[in-house]
Amino acid sequence: MAKGNLVVGQGGGPTAVINSSLVGVIHEAMANDIYASLGERGPIGDIYGMVHGVEGFLQGDIIDLRKQSRSALETLRYTPASALGTARYKPSKEEFVKVVEKLKAMKIRYFFYIGGNDSASIVRGVNRAAKELDYNVYAIAVPKTVDNDLVGTDHCPGYGSGARFVAAAIRNTGRDTEAMGKYGPIRLMEIMGRNAGWLTAATALAREEERDAPHLVYVPERPVTVEQVVEDVRRVYEKLGFCVAAISEGTVDPSGRSIGEDIAPKEVDGFGHVRKGGVTPFLSELINAKLGIRARLDNPYYLQRSFVEMASPVDQDEAYRVGRQAVRAALAGAKGVMITLEREAGPEYYCSTGVVDVEKVADQESKMPADMMNEAGNFPTQKFLNYARPLIGGPLPKLARLEMIRV
Amino acid sequence: MAKGNLVVGQGGGPTAVINSSLVGVIHEAMANDIYASLGERGPIGDIYGMVHGVEGFLQGDIIDLRKQSRSALETLRYTPASALGTARYKPSKEEFVKVVEKLKAMKIRYFFYIGGNDSASIVRGVNRAAKELDYNVYAIAVPKTVDNDLVGTDHCPGYGSGARFVAAAIRNTGRDTEAMGKYGPIRLMEIMGRNAGWLTAATALAREEERDAPHLVYVPERPVTVEQVVEDVRRVYEKLGFCVAAISEGTVDPSGRSIGEDIAPKEVDGFGHVRKGGVTPFLSELINAKLGIRARLDNPYYLQRSFVEMASPVDQDEAYRVGRQAVRAALAGAKGVMITLEREAGPEYYCSTGVVDVEKVADQESKMPADMMNEAGNFPTQKFLNYARPLIGGPLPKLARLEMIRV
Numbered sequence: 001m002a003k004g005n006l007v008v009g010q011g012g013g014p015t016a017v018i019n020s021s022l023v024g025v026i027h028e029a030m031a032n033d034i035y036a037s038l039g040e041r042g043p044i045g046d047i048y049g050m051v052h053g054v055e056g057f058l059q060g061d062i063i064d065l066r067k068q069s070r071s072a073l074e075t076l077r078y079t080p081a082s083a084l085g086t087a088r089y090k091p092s093k094e095e096f097v098k099v100v101e102k103l104k105a106m107k108i109r110y111f112f113y114i115g116g117n118d119s120a121s122i123v124r125g126v127n128r129a130a131k132e133l134d135y136n137v138y139a140i141a142v143p144k145t146v147d148n149d150l151v152g153t154d155h156c157p158g159y160g161s162g163a164r165f166v167a168a169a170i171r172n173t174g175r176d177t178e179a180m181g182k183y184g185p186i187r188l189m190e191i192m193g194r195n196a197g198w199l200t201a202a203t204a205l206a207r208e209e210e211r212d213a214p215h216l217v218y219v220p221e222r223p224v225t226v227e228q229v230v231e232d233v234r235r236v237y238e239k240l241g242f243c244v245a246a247i248s249e250g251t252v253d254p255s256g257r258s259i260g261e262d263i264a265p266k267e268v269d270g271f272g273h274v275r276k277g278g279v280t281p282f283l284s285e286l287i288n289a290k291l292g293i294r295a296r297l298d299n300p301y302y303l304q305r306s307f308v309e310m311a312s313p314v315d316q317d318e319a320y321r322v323g324r325q326a327v328r329a330a331l332a333g334a335k336g337v338m339i340t341l342e343r344e345a346g347p348e349y350y351c352s353t354g355v356v357d358v359e360k361v362a363d364q365e366s367k368m369p370a371d372m373m374n375e376a377g378n379f380p381t382q383k384f385l386n387y388a389r390p391l392i393g394g395p396l397p398k399l400a401r402l403e404m405i406r407v
Numbered sequence: 408m409a410k411g412n413l414v415v416g417q418g419g420g421p422t423a424v425i426n427s428s429l430v431g432v433i434h435e436a437m438a439n440d441i442y443a444s445l446g447e448r449g450p451i452g453d454i455y456g457m458v459h460g461v462e463g464f465l466q467g468d469i470i471d472l473r474k475q476s477r478s479a480l481e482t483l484r485y486t487p488a489s490a491l492g493t494a495r496y497k498p499s500k501e502e503f504v505k506v507v508e509k510l511k512a513m514k515i516r517y518f519f520y521i522g523g524n525d526s527a528s529i530v531r532g533v534n535r536a537a538k539e540l541d542y543n544v545y546a547i548a549v550p551k552t553v554d555n556d557l558v559g560t561d562h563c564p565g566y567g568s569g570a571r572f573v574a575a576a577i578r579n580t581g582r583d584t585e586a587m588g589k590y591g592p593i594r595l596m597e598i599m600g601r602n603a604g605w606l607t608a609a610t611a612l613a614r615e616e617e618r619d620a621p622h623l624v625y626v627p628e629r630p631v632t633v634e635q636v637v638e639d640v641r642r643v644y645e646k647l648g649f650c651v652a653a654i655s656e657g658t659v660d661p662s663g664r665s666i667g668e669d670i671a672p673k674e675v676d677g678f679g680h681v682r683k684g685g686v687t688p689f690l691s692e693l694i695n696a697k698l699g700i701r702a703r704l705d706n707p708y709y710l711q712r713s714f715v716e717m718a719s720p721v722d723q724d725e726a727y728r729v730g731r732q733a734v735r736a737a738l739a740g741a742k743g744v745m746i747t748l749e750r751e752a753g754p755e756y757y758c759s760t761g762v763v764d765v766e767k768v769a770d771q772e773s774k775m776p777a778d779m780m781n782e783a784g785n786f787p788t789q790k791f792l793n794y795a796r797p798l799i800g801g802p803l804p805k806l807a808r809l810e811m812i813r814v
Contacts, residue, residue, distance in 0.1 A: 014582070063810075075806065169714070182459075303576055
């Protein structure tokens with residue numbers, strides 16, 4: 001075990017549990033303080049936090065994480081968003097050299113970055129530059145993303161909580177739509193996920209009965225024509241009297257063009273003025289033109305990645321564990337890897353942790369496999385539901401309906 | 408006590424607790440079944456539900472509420488949206504006569520309508536028509552609205568749960584914005600309330616420290632110039648490095664024009680193309696033009712009135728109680744009244760129930776009094792916070808921040 005200081009940062013879009021991973025790193029790093037009480041120094045000295053990621057680190061914006069109150073850290077485990085501040089900065093090769101020089105100057109041997117694909121590429125960059133400069137750094141990526149699009153791991157911390165939120169959201173808005181009847185029978189909910197439909201597909205976990213929302217689910221991995229969407233909505237509406245659809249912000253048509261952005265309104269005959277701003281405003285206008293019903297919109301925007309009151313306990317626990325495991329892996333000599341979650345076989349859900357080379361993770365995207373969506377491309381399959389259900393940490397509260405016993 | 412059947416309906420926008428009131432009516436109506444077990448018939452015979460309100464009732468769409476499973480009713484207390492289906496229908500004078508004729512034909516003496524201003528006007532219409540036709544009906548309005556805009560009551564069932572949701576929503580999105588830093592430092596959250604700012608103001612309950620969102624709150628009762636909003640945002644942003652504002656959908660400028668709708672983009676110098684669709688898209692473009700920062704948007708749309716997982720326990724209890732009290736009031740001979748909540752004096756929050764003449768409630772709107780907003784018109788006062796805090800049913804979960812101890 002190399003002796004040295006530690007630095008940790010957070011990158012990319014925040015989630016409801018990314019601070020659980022941060023506290024996991026800090027707690028595990030502090031766990032070696034037991035050496036100190038034995039009169040011996042542990043391998044980890046100071047514990048630093050980069051404010052606004054590697055960008056802040058380059059500018060010298062660094063805080064002391066050993067001096068935080070223990071009770072504040074405990075509360076931070078259940079506090080949404082990135083407490084260190086996040087960044088979307090992509091350092092150049094020269095800047096990675098500067099990062100490593102700074103690590104060297106600060107006697108830092110342990111480098112942790114909590115985030116998604118871009119964060120993995122930062123760990124890769126630090127790892128490569130450290131090798132070139134022949135400075136021994138244990139750089140580890142800690143996975144995080146509501147999009148669930150990291151390769152090499154069963155799923156990503158942050159996803160389960162986002163999934164629980166969007167499932168609850170569509171279930172509630174579904175009841176609202178059903179109650180509105182003819183005063184607003186069609187509702188479209190737009191969900192985050194530019195290239196991957198994992199989060200949008202998770203809305204399907206809300207559906208137990210035929211009347212339950214969502215009735216239709218569209219994801220970027222399965223292109224659909226706008227005509228199919230309108231026809232799907234019409235069919236559900238005619239059968240149930242209302243219809244609620246979950247639509248990924250990145251839904252594309254078969255030519256690969258983004259619906260609502262690349263597809264210009266004028267290309268679709270028979271309707272005129274359209275509000276800009278994405279797939280659901282576009283489809284709402286189209287449905288109005290074709291079916292004569294104004295589809296209402298829902299969009300949980302930033303709530304889906306930050307609504308901590310709906311965080312999945314499984315997700316909170318796993319986010320904390322990958323943080324702790326990152327430190328253990330580094331102390332065991334791992335470098336240039338991302339911590340992974342590995343689902344164990346058996347009747348009860350459990351994930352252990354593992355590692356994957358960041359070279360395999362950086363700049364890659366994990367997308368929903370074909371057999372997780374049905375043939376029509378408008379609803380997830382049972383295989384997806386089996387995959388996603390344990391991640392939201394238990395069922396949503398039970399709801400009821402009246403029996404329609406006519407008099 | 409007149410013997411007769413009972414009918415209950417739900418009107419207007421659903422809430423997270425409107426079914427609690429429905430179950431309250433059913434439970435209290437069934438409570439008089441004790442007479443039956445004593446070999447004596449109680450005053451209330453059949454218990455009917457109007458499907459989609461008075462509109463469905465006129466069309467004969469009526470269900471039997473005595474035949475519902477007891478356990479389903481128990482779950483329904485905690486199920487969002489209007490289980491009977493809602494309506495926005497305003498009957499004509501002739502139709503009110505038809506309603507009363509139908510009540511007479513079905514031997515209905517007890518008429519309950521759960522809803523807001525429009526629902527109170529339906530109870531008024533039924534009450535007036537019944538008098539004219541000399542048919543004895545106990546017509547009672549049961550209050551409900553997330554907007555909190557009914558007169559004659561301390562507050563409205565539905566409001567406390569909506570308030571709890573929007574406070575949590577802005578708190579979470581506030582942490583997300585703070586974490587984003589320069590990658591998205593300004594966020595605007597649009598909240599329901601066309602003419603009344605009660606729900607938007609409730610976001611202020613989330614704020615405990617200077618950095619906590621919301622930093623600015625705008626309501627329809629306090630017109631503001633768009634220039635003031637931009638200047639307020641600039642000031643907060645310069646001080647904190649980020650800014651989160653809660654803005655009522657019905658915010659107007661001093662001339663009474665709706666910001667983002669009546670105020671055309673071209674009237675405001677220096678910026679060009681604007682997305683249509685309300686106050687926050689408009690202000691986002693304006694802030695971008697004036698400050699050079701694209702303000703990001705949040706809009707909880709239908710979630711704010713349906714997100715039952717965030718329902719206030721105080722609100723759930725009060726919604727249930729006003730339902731029960733409506734039946735008790737009717738059995739005591741009240742007619743043409745709405746049940747009210749009356750806050751009792753004393754250190755502990757408690758509301759008892761009362762009644763108010765529907766003639767005083769129908770078509771009226773309760774707005775925030777002037778002393779519930781600060782002088783600048785950009786944040787609620789302590790008086791408002793004291794009023795609203797007990798309604799959300801306990802504090803939101805505690806959050807933490809790191810101490811910025813620079814190294």
